[in-house]
Amino acid sequence: MASENYLKEWAEGFKKRIVSRVLEAGLEFTVENIPGIVREASFAVQSKKHPGDCPCYTSEPCHALVDLNCLLCNCPNYNANTRGANGEIQGSCRVDSSNGRYTEHPNLPAGRVWDCNGCPIFHSSEEVEKYLMEHLEDFKKIADKIKAEK
Numbered sequence: 001m002a003s004e005n006y007l008k009e010w011a012e013g014f015k016k017r018i019v020s021r022v023l024e025a026g027l028e029f030t031v032e033n034i035p036g037i038v039r040e041a042s043f044a045v046q047s048k049k050h051p052g053d054c055p056c057y058t059s060e061p062c063h064a065l066v067d068l069n070c071l072l073c074n075c076p077n078y079n080a081n082t083r084g085a086n087g088e089i090q091g092s093c094r095v096d097s098s099n100g101r102y103t104e105h106p107n108l109p110a111g112r113v114w115d116c117n118g119c120p121i122f123h124s125s126e127e128v129e130k131y132l133m134e135h136l137e138d139f140k141k142i143a144d145k146i147k148a149e150k
Ligand code: SF4
Pocket: 075, 076, 077, 078, 079, 092, 093, 094, 095, 096, 097, 099, 100, 101, 115, 116, 119, 120, 121, 122
């Protein structure tokens, strides 16, 4: 059955996967582990260790950043609930970043989707580290849920 919100489903799936990968590397979501978590979640490490996790790991990085980081691949500013004129999901940016844009494709439910490729916000290791300092609890909750499901 098709997903009701394919953007949300993808985002939640990816977030869970990257948190699982950090846990598998032996890193709990603690303040002292933040530098290690950031290193582990980097594109450089994840694309080598888990090439099957993301199509970009075996082709082109999704953002042209030297220190691209995957922990916030699902950007906290991404609004996956925005619908287009036909009522289908198309996504949007909560901060209207001028670096994002809509990419059109006839196979997309809304005919277009919000595309963050050109935007650096929350995708560099430095930004991810800052975000983690403020939102560590959110990641701990995801990690706890993953552990409870095992
Ligand atoms: S355009 Fe930038 S700030 Fe907006 S959702 Fe995408 S990555 Fe986040």
